Amino acid sequence: MTDGILETFLKILFTDHQYTVEKIILYILTGILAGLVRLSIRSDEKIKFKAWWDDGSLFGACIISVAGALLFDNNFIWAFMGGYFLTYILSFIQKALDKARDKTSKQEEVKKE
Amino acid sequence: MPLTHIFNLSYTSFSFIIALAAFALGIFWTIKKARMNFIAWAYSIFIIFFILFGVHHPAISGNNLIHKFLSIEFDEHSINFLRLIASFITFLNIFRLWCSVYYLTNKSVKKIKEFDERNIKTSIKKMKYSFILYVKALLKTIKSGKKYYPKRNVFCEKYKILDRIL
Numbered sequence: 001m002t003d004g005i006l007e008t009f010l011k012i013l014f015t016d017h018q019y020t021v022e023k024i025i026l027y028i029l030t031g032i033l034a035g036l037v038r039l040s041i042r043s044d045e046k047i048k049f050k051a052w053w054d055d056g057s058l059f060g061a062c063i064i065s066v067a068g069a070l071l072f073d074n075n076f077i078w079a080f081m082g083g084y085f086l087t088y089i090l091s092f093i094q095k096a097l098d099k100a101r102d103k104t105s106k107q108e109e110v111k112k113e
Numbered sequence: 114m115p116l117t118h119i120f121n122l123s124y125t126s127f128s129f130i131i132a133l134a135a136f137a138l139g140i141f142w143t144i145k146k147a148r149m150n151f152i153a154w155a156y157s158i159f160i161i162f163f164i165l166f167g168v169h170h171p172a173i174s175g176n177n178l179i180h181k182f183l184s185i186e187f188d189e190h191s192i193n194f195l196r197l198i199a200s201f202i203t204f205l206n207i208f209r210l211w212c213s214v215y216y217l218t219n220k221s222v223k224k225i226k227e228f229d230e231r232n233i234k235t236s237i238k239k240m241k242y243s244f245i246l247y248v249k250a251l252l253k254t255i256k257s258g259k260k261y262y263p264k265r266n267v268f269c270e271k272y273k274i275l276d277r278i279l
Contacts, residue, residue, distance in 0.1 A: 033160050033198075039153035040202045076191040080198075 027079045031063070034083030128166030129173075135159040147258020154206045161199045165192065210254055216262035217250040 139155030142148075164187075167173055187195075254261065 029160065029164075033157055036153045036157040036160070037198055037202060040150050040157060041205065042150075076187060077194050080194070 026076070030076060030079040031083040034080050038084055038088060125166050125169050128162050129170045132159050132162035132167050135162065142258040145256075145258055148260060150209065151206060151258045154202050157202060158199060161195050165195060209260060210251065213254040213261045214247060214250040217253065218246050 135155045135158040139152055139159060142152045142155060
């Protein structure tokens with residue numbers, strides 16, 4: 001049963017859809033646009049381009065926009081949505097992990113003292 | 114391509130010029146190390162306007178290299194979606210600009226109230242004074258690309274729903 005679903009899924013992915021170079025470039029552009037719109041909306045003041053790259057949101061936006069467009073509907077809107085919301089969720093998780101790491105490192109320092 | 118062709122007054126050329134202006138503004142703000150919200154707005158407007166209108170400009174459609182990658186035919190949903198994003202972030206940043214101007218002129222507004230409105234001469238003076246005041250504040254915020262209002266301001270507390278965006 002699952003093999004059948006997988007087979008049809010892969011068939012749709014690689015035989016029905018056609019991925020031209022222009023389309024892949026368009027989706028990368030979509031990812032950049034999604035990242036830019038996210039930066040424009042959120043209110044953090046001290047953001048720089050370097051931070052944008054460092055927290056992985058640009059890279060993530062590009063990857064996810066390509067993956068989103070290919071997997072879902074070969075559609076610009078899906079690519080944008082993927083690039084925007086999933087990087088937002090990823091950075092949210094990353095922030096939570098950073099906070100937890102800071103807490104444990106502080107506790108270890110206190111124990112050593 | 115002659116310059117008159119690029120800067121003629123067709124709708125496509127007008128949008129093309131807006132895209133270029135947004136790009137220039139983005140570079141200017143990047144050099145000035147302005148607020149990232151404004152820089153990102155400028156670049157995204159450049160991309161959106163370029164995809165929507167710039168591609169149809171004769172200066173671009175004549176160029177095979179650029180046109181090959183950017184002459185993508187969007188369906189109507191995607192075009193409307195792009196328009197929606199562009200208008201949303203534009204209105205958001207206009208609201209931020211307005212907040213900044215309001216905050217910068219807030220102290221001087223008391224001075225404006227001192228003018229006597231019954232006298233025509235003083236009312237003209239008041240108009241002049243307030244106009245210059247608001248334009249100055251607007252230019253100051255656009256030039257620096259920074260927001261001047263603190264988040265915990267009385268003014269911002271009115272818009273608590275927008276606290277995360279402001």
